[in-house]
Amino acid sequence: MGEGNIHIESVCAAEPKVNKTTEAHKNPIYASSTFRFNTIEEGISIFKDQPGGHVYTRYGNPGIEAVAAKIAELEVFGSPESAYGLLTSSGMAAIYTAVRCVLHSGDLLVTQQNLYGGTTELFEKILPSENIQCVALDLGDEDALDQVLSQHTRCNKAIFLETPANPSLQCLNIESISGLAKSYGAMVIVDNTFATPVLQRPLLLGADLVAHSTTKYLHGHGLSTGGAVIGRDEDLMRNKAWPFMKLTGCNSNPFDAWLLNTGLKTxxxxxxxxxxxxxxxxxxxxxxxxxxxxxxxxxxxxxxxxxxxxxxxxxxxxxxxxxxxxxxxxxxxxxxxxxxxxxxxxxxxxxxxxxxxxxxxxxxxxxxxxxxxxxxxxxxxxxxxxxxxxxxxxxxxxxxx
Ligand SMILES: Cc1ncc(COP(=O)(O)O)c(C=O)c1O
Structure with a gap:
């Protein structure tokens, strides 16, 4: 028995008494899978208002959220718009989250044939098993796109594009494709991995969602695997994208997010x-x-x-x-x-x-x-x-x- 009649095992097991007033200059790693509540009432109130206060890292983590918010800010940089971001475990998880928060069984995804190979495989092998039809065409041919959209009037639709495309470097006109999509009520998702928000900001050209493999330029040093989903519609991000990420468990983790932030600085x-x-x-x-x-x-x-x-x-x-x-x-x-x-x-x-x-x-x-x-x-x-x-x-x- 030691000080105050507490056993040494209890001191070892307890959290250190951190000085909560200290503000680290750098975004810290919150390497904690869970967050504690001071009272049961506080826990109830935080649980009720999700996403918001911190509960469990799969739901949200301060270090991860700070980096997601920074990428969202970059995607609308130079405009008065606001955007909301989520960090995922990989670029593939970001693409899947973006697609599945706007499309469900019976819906249609229209995309290009020259995507990153993994994205093509995801669309060809996984989406059909979820009864989401996928049509791939040359999105540079907007008449062909118009025709496909006009043939599918009775379902929800989304257009997924990657520009510049891999490895043909074909560039697709985000603004005119988004304009066409709007006239058919279709959502537009852009994979902005190759360009990054420094060179191109799809949300400001009319796209609804942006997906990234942060594994690439955003981190830039080949040490961190991750993805990001960014959107301007807070309701879509909070009530569709976030629950999808939380329930499929495709969230980022504190260490990869911390590394990503280090790379983002340059x-x-x-x-x-x-x-x-x-x-x-x-x-x-x-x-x-x-x-x-x-x-x-x-x-x-x-x-x-x-x-x-x-x-x-x-x-x-x-x-x-x-x-x-x-x-x-x-x-x-x-x-x-x-x-x-x-x-x-x-x-x-x-x-x-x-x-x-x-x-x-x-x-x-x-x-x-x-x-x-x-x-x-x-x-x-x-x-x-x-x-x-x-x-x-x-x-x-x-x-x-
Ligand atoms: C354009 C593009 N999008 C998405 C991905 C998938 O990213 P990740 O490997 O982080 O899942 C890649 C991977 O090479 C890519 O090149």
Whole structure:
């Protein structure tokens, strides 16, 4: 027995008596799965008013919520609008949460054929089992989109788009697609992973929800896996998106959210410099022997350059190009790279390459790959923060090989 007749086990088990008046300069990690109430009345009142006060980390956590609010603020930056955010366990969880908080059994999702491969698989394999029909088309063809929407008047509809798209870099006109969607009462969800809110803000162009893989540029350092869902409609976010996240348990966790916040601090600097590097490299690649086709929204002869110029402040740090003539040429090129890393992700500080035809787009129908120019010798590059001449030198020596 020790001080005040308490056993040592009880002191070990108890929480330390923290000085609650101390304010940490940095957003702390609240590594607690649960939150305590001072009285039963306080607990009842906090439970009654969810989401709000803190109950349990799957429902909400102060560290996670602070970061979600910051991303929401970025998505409406420069406007008087407000937005509400949730952090999820991954980008896939964010996409699924966004779609399922607006669509239910019997509803329709219209999307593009050239999405991130995982999103296509989610829409093709999971949504039909929930009786949500999924139609994929070229969303650059707005007449075709109009036709599909006009044929489905008796159900709820949503349009899901990714712009710039992976790895074709096709840019879709968020404003005109959102306008068309509104005329049919359809919701618009945009995957803003490639552009980030620093370069493009879909909610201000008419979209209803934004989804992110924060694993990519928002965190930017390859240490944290996560996603975010952002919307302007508080009722939708509180009463549809939040319960979906809470009940499926696809929430973020204190440590990943804390890492995400650390990366977010340099997002504006990183994405602008990486975009400038990518633009410089894309222009130089056009003149390089052994490179046949360069896909980059910033090139004036790129098919959807005008759309990108209208809705993005820089053209992003992703580009794709064809090396040589064949699959063997692309493989040889990748294997000869000394500085750039072959890795199936993007948005980090170092340059990474991926071979879409055998990796991210392996399961995509060959006719769709052909339509979007995802050839066997196409290589995708996530341009990093290195000096662009060093990246070019690496590309050049690998091409010579
Ligand atoms: C555009 C895009 N959206 C979503 C995702 C899925 O993100 P996560 O891997 O964080 O689930 C990815 C992953 O590569 C992606 O490229």
């Amino acid at each position: 997002l504006a600097l990183r994405i602008v410099r990486q975009s400038e590097n990518a633009h410089y490299i894309a222009k130089r690649l056009q003149e390089m022997k052994g490179v046949n086709r360069v896909l980059y929204p910033g090139l004036t002869d790129f098919a959807t350059h005008a759309v990108a110029a209208k809705q993005m402040s820089h053209f992003g740090a992703m580009l794709s190009f064809e090396t040589g003539e064949s699959l063997a040429d692309a493989k040889l090129f990748c294997n000869k790279l000394r500085h750039c890393t072959i890795a199936p992700s993007l948005g980090e500080t170092d340059t990474m390459v991926l071979h879409p035809a055998t990796m991210s787009h392996l399961k995509v129908d060959p006719s769709i790959r052909k339509y979007y120019g995802i050839t066997d010798n196409l290589v995708r590059m996530s341009v990093g923060l290195e000096h662009p001449d060093d990246i070019l030198a690496d590309i050049e020596q690998a091409l010579v090989a």
